[in-house]
Each structure stands twice: as structure tokens, then as C-alpha cells.
Amino acid sequence: MKHEITLKVNNDTYSLAIDPWRTLNDVLREDLNLTGTKLGCGSGDCGACTVIVDGRSISSCLTLAVEMDQKKIMTIEGLAPSGEELHPIQESFVEKGAIQCGFCTPGMELSAYNLLSQNPHPSEKEIRESLSGNLCRCTGYNKIVEAIAESADKMKPKKKKGRKK
Template identity: 75%
Template sequence: MKHPIELKINGDIYSLAVDPWRTLNEVLREDLHLTGTKLGCGSGDCGACTVLVDGRSVSSCLTLALEVQGKEIQTVEGLAPSGDTLHPIQEAFVEKGAIQCGFCTSGMEMSAAYLLSQNSSPTEQEIREGLSGHLCRCTGYIQIVDAISDAAQKMKQS
């Protein structure tokens, strides 16, 4: 039986009816076509599906849609302040070469947003720890760590 729910995503309210077993990832991607959030493994191991729920980073593939009713959900689509500007984290990812195939990017950015909300001046080691739940096969992580460090500085200045 489908359950009626309301989800608040990137500030918008969506009224939906979902089967109780469907994950937040499925609802985001398949029902709402918010496809910036990826699905890399479906078992919470790769981090590509990371979104923020009430400001905390979670694996959307392991989160049931019903669990997050009434909570503030933020996806990569809600990261930039507008359609023609970028969030400082996104800007840094672009400038530092932190993006190759791009499939891990949105998850990395969301975890970076969470990390920087908790710690505005992380050390390199803290950034690496903050990314340890994410896998990337292209970049060797180095430019991603660089980008987050750069974003932290830019965000502090502004």
C-alpha cells in the first residue's frame, strides 16, 4: 500500500504517495527526477548518493523515503544559491580539477558541505576522514581534498 507523504527538498514541498520499501534515493531519482544524486552501489559503501537530512550527510540509498517525512532534505541541486552561480564548494571543485567522470562529485560535495558546517577550518587529515565514506575511481582524491580545503578558506573569508 502506498503511503501519502510530504517531502521538503531544497526548500520545496512535494506531496507523494510511495511504497513503504522505497528509498529516498529512488524517490529523488525516479519520482522527482532530481538525478544529481547518484546511485553507485545501493549498499551505503560508495557515498555517491549522499544528501543532507536536517543538515547531516546520509546515504540516500539506505534511507527510506518514509523516514524523512517532515525533515529538511538538501540535494546537490539545492547547493548553489541560484541557477547561474555556484556554491563555493562547487566553484572549488571546478577550479581545482576535482572532477573527472563526475559520478562521485555530488556525493563528495554534499559530504564536504556537511564537514564544513561542522568544522570551518578542517586540516587535510580531517578532510580525508570526512571523505572516507566516499569512493572515487578517477581522481585519486588529491584534487578533491585540495578543493575542499580551498572552499573552506573562501567560505571563511565571505
């Protein structure tokens, strides 16, 4: 039996009737045509399908779409909402050459977003640990780690003037 659900994706609201066995990944890609979210291993190892749900990164391939009813979802299409300017994380990935074939990139950038929203000043070790659920077969990871460190610097909240210590 199909379930009537409401998905809130990148500030758009969709009403859908969905079979219970379909994953969030299926629905994002096939029903909503948001193909920036990739499907790699389908078993939670590679991270290509990473999306942000209620502020946390998850694997969309292991999430039933029906269970996402009323939840706030952000995909890679929502990272730079204007569609013109890139998000600082995306800018740094381009500048540092952290993208080669690009298949892992949406997942990598959303894992970076997840990290920086919890920890705005991560160490290199923390950056590497935050990518434990994302595989890249091209870059050797170093450029990606550099890009995330650079974007953390860019996104640093500016110090308020006249603030006494």
C-alpha cells in the same frame, strides 16, 4: 499500503503517496527527477547517493523515503540555489580539477558541505576522514582534498572590524 508523505527538498515541498519499500534515492531520482543524486553500490559504501537531511549527510540508498516525511532534505541541486552562481565548494572543485567523470562529485561536494558546516577550518587529515564514505575512481583524491581546503578558505567568516582580542 502506500504512505502519504511530505518531502521538503531544496525548499520545495512535495506531497507524495509512496510504497514503504522505496528508498529516498528511488523517489528523488524517479519521482522528483532530481537525478544529480547518483546511485552507486546501493549498500552505503560508495557515497554517490549522499544527501543532507536535517543538516547531516546520509546515504539515500539506505533510507526509506517514508521515514523522511516532514524532514528537510538538500540534494546537490540545492547547493547552488540560484542556478546561476556556483557554491564556493563547486567553484573550487572546478578550479582544482577535482572532477573527472563526475559520478562521485555530487556526493563528494555534499560530504564537503557536511564537514564545513560542522568544522569550518578542517585540517587535511580531517578532510580526508570526512571523505571516508565517498569513493572516487578517477582523481586519486588529492585534487578533491585540495578543493575542499580551498573552499574552506573562501567560506571563512570575515573577521569583524574593531574586534578586540
